Amino acid sequence: MEGTAAAPAAGTVLNALATGRGSAFAIDEYTTATVEVSTDDESVTGEVAGAPDADTRLVERCVEYVLDAHGGAVGTPPAVGGHVRTESEVPMASGLKSSSAAANATVMATLDALGATDRMTREDMARLGVMAARDAGVTITGAFDDASASMLGGVTVTDNDADDLLARDEVDWDVLVWTPPEQSFSADADVERCRQIAPMARLVEDLALDGAYERAMTVNGLAFCAALQFDTEPLVEGLRHVEGVSLSGTGPSFTAVGDRDALEQVREYWAERPGTTLLTTTQTEGTHTV
Numbered sequence: 413m414e415g416t417a418a419a420p421a422a423g424t425v426l427n428a429l430a431t432g433r434g435s436a437f438a439i440d441e442y443t444t445a446t447v448e449v450s451t452d453d454e455s456v457t458g459e460v461a462g463a464p465d466a467d468t469r470l471v472e473r474c475v476e477y478v479l480d481a482h483g484g485a486v487g488t489p490p491a492v493g494g495h496v497r498t499e500s501e502v503p504m505a506s507g508l509k510s511s512s513a514a515a516n517a518t519v520m521a522t523l524d525a526l527g528a529t530d531r532m533t534r535e536d537m538a539r540l541g542v543m544a545a546r547d548a549g550v551t552i553t554g555a556f557d558d559a560s561a562s563m564l565g566g567v568t569v570t571d572n573d574a575d576d577l578l579a580r581d582e583v584d585w586d587v588l589v590w591t592p593p594e595q596s597f598s599a600d601a602d603v604e605r606c607r608q609i610a611p612m613a614r615l616v617e618d619l620a621l622d623g624a625y626e627r628a629m630t631v632n633g634l635a636f637c638a639a640l641q642f643d644t645e646p647l648v649e650g651l652r653h654v655e656g657v658s659l660s661g662t663g664p665s666f667t668a669v670g671d672r673d674a675l676e677q678v679r680e681y682w683a684e685r686p687g688t689t690l691l692t693t694t695q696t697e698g699t700h701t702v
C-alpha cells in the first residue's frame with residue numbers, strides 16, 4: 413500500500429522565537445513524500461532523495477505517529493511499519509520551512525497509503541507533524557505557524573505554545589526568495605536574543621492580525637536581522653521597490669513580496685549576492701495528495 417503527498421514551503425511574516433506567536437505564508441515550491449506501509453515488517457525507515465546523509469528521524473516519527481493512530485483503522489491485518497522517501501525543491505535549513513513541508517507531506521502520504529485521509533482534519537495532520545518535529549529536536553517552538561501555513565495554504569497566524577490557529581487568510585502575491593549558500597538550523601538559533609525583541613514581535617503580531625502582512629513582515633525582518641545578527645542591507649534594497657521584505661525564519665533566506673515588476677527590480681540587487689534567487693508565488697491550496 414503506497415501513498416504520496418506534496419506540501420508547500422513557506423516564508424515568514426512573524427518569527428515565533430520571540431513570543432511563541434508566529435505567522436507564515438505558503439509558497440509554490442514543494443516537498444513530496446511517498447510512503448509504503450507494511451503489514452508484516454515493523455520497521456520504519458526513511459530516505460531523502462539526493463541526500464544520503466540527511467537526518468530522517470522527523471519523517472520516520474511522522475510515519476510512526478500515523479501508524480499508531482490509524483494503522484489498524486482500515487485494513488486487516490493492520491499496517492505496522494513503513495518506508496518514507498522525500499524529494500524536495502526546498503533547500504534544507506534555509507528558513508523556508510523544509511521541515512514543516514517534509515512532515516506535512518509525510519503525514520498525509522501515510523494516511524493516503526492507509527486509505528485514511530478522511531480520518532483527520534488537516535489542522536490535526538499539521539499538529540501531528542509538529543509533535544514529530546518536537547520529538548526529532550528540529551524545532552524550538554514546534555513551529556505550528558509554518559506547519560499550518562504549509563498544510564492549509566495562504567497566510568496563518570498561530571500561538572505555537574498551544575498549537576492554536578488564530579487566523580488564516582488568502583493572499584495573492586508574487587514572491588522573490590534569495591537563498592545564500594549557508595545553512596542555519598532552527599534548533600541552533602539564539603533564542604535568548606530573540607526574546608529580547610518581544611515588544612517588536614508583539615507589534616508584528618498586531619499588524620498581522622489586522623491583515624497588514626507586508627508591513628508586519630518588514631518590521632519582523634528588521635527586528636530579527638538585528639537579533640540573529642544578519643545583514644539588514646537586503647531589506648533596504650527590497651524596500652526601494654516593495655513594502656514586504658523579511659528574513660525568513662531563522663535565515664539565511666530572505667523573501668520579498670509584491671508584484672512581479674517590482675520583484676524583478678529587487679532581484680537585480682539580490683542576484684549580485686552569493687547563492688540563488690527564485691521568483692515564485694503564494695500558494696493557497698496547502699498540502700495535497702498526488
Ligand SMILES: Nc1ncnc2c1ncn2[C@@H]1O[C@H](COP(=O)(O)OP(=O)(O)O)[C@@H](O)[C@H]1O
Binds near residue numbers: 466508511598
Ligand atoms: N526533505 C526532507 N526529508 C526529511 N527530513 C527533512 C527534509 N527537509 C528537512 N528535513 C528535516 O528538517 C531539518 C531542518 O529543519 P530546520 O532547521 O527547521 O530548517 P527549515 O527552516 O528548512 O525548516 C532537517 O535536519 C531534517 O531533519
Ligand SMILES: O=C(O)C1=C[C@@H](OP(=O)(O)O)[C@@H](O)[C@H](O)C1
Binds near residue numbers: 424550553558660
Ligand atoms: O523552530 C521554531 O520553532 C521556529 C523556527 C523558525 O523557522 P525556520 O525553521 O524556518 O528557521 C521560525 O520562523 C518559526 O516561527 C519557529
